[in-house]
Amino acid sequence: MKGMSIIVKETTRLLAGLIFLYGIYIIIHGHLTPGGGFAGGVVVAGSLILLILAYGSDYMHLTREETGTTITENLALLIALLIALGGMAFGIKVFFSNWLPRGTAGELVSAGVIPLYNIFIGMEVAASILTIFLALLIFKEELTK
């Protein structure tokens, strides 16, 4: 797929990094402000989709990229599951229990394992949405090659 005009490319060059950072902000502040893993992950995926749409898939050298995102997605879900399993090893020994020290509510490092869940769920959501987009893109280009 080809890229868009130079206006779109320049605007994207300025904005895509900011959108990416905003997604990461939403993910790591998920336990303090509205948002969290699901919302932030979709914003991160949106910034990458914006880059691909503006510059075209030739510029990004997309060949077999969908394997990378699939592996990221599955690993992130697996790690979230391992953190949940950690509740059975430490603390009160219940699946999904909050086994890290909680700290004071309102600080960035607080709430035990909830920020970790947010980060890995965010990775999983971003990778899965990007996978679907890349699948629509790559498989069609494979057919026309």
Added chain:
Amino acid sequence: MELALSVILVLMILGALFAIHAKDLLSAVISCSMVGYGLVICFLLLKAPDLAIVQIVVETITLVIMVAVVLDSTRQEPFTKPDPQGYMNIATAIVLTVVLFFFLKAASGSLDYFGRGAMRMARHYIEGAAEKTGSANLVTGVIFDFRGYDTLGEATVLVTAVLGSLTILRIRGKKKEVI
């Protein structure tokens, strides 16, 4: 607030109805997105900013992908006349709608007014969540602590959806490596 909510709901229903009857696939996609963006305003009016953020980003990305797909495909949709089986389906749908509406009307009388009077479980969440989870955002505290299984299920649904769509969208199949 209820008046604004009803106006937006009516607009959403109109958008969905237009999407069914549009001649052009592109205008059908655009008018269908009216439903999604209307839902964003509904979430904001009902004071659910978490859901509104997710909904507005997902709706935008879905719209972009759908428009990209539609612009590549043929724009015309084959028009088919409803056969006798089709009229039967329409009659069944109308009867089902009436029956479901009747039972919904009967059941809604016994519910609390929307947003007032938290249930027993919800009151437990509201009172103890901040101390029990240590999270300042109660919504995140509930979805990752009290309802962890629920969130795990959601994440698994996402993974399964991606696996399914990869299976369906792959046209050629992976080549076997020749040793």
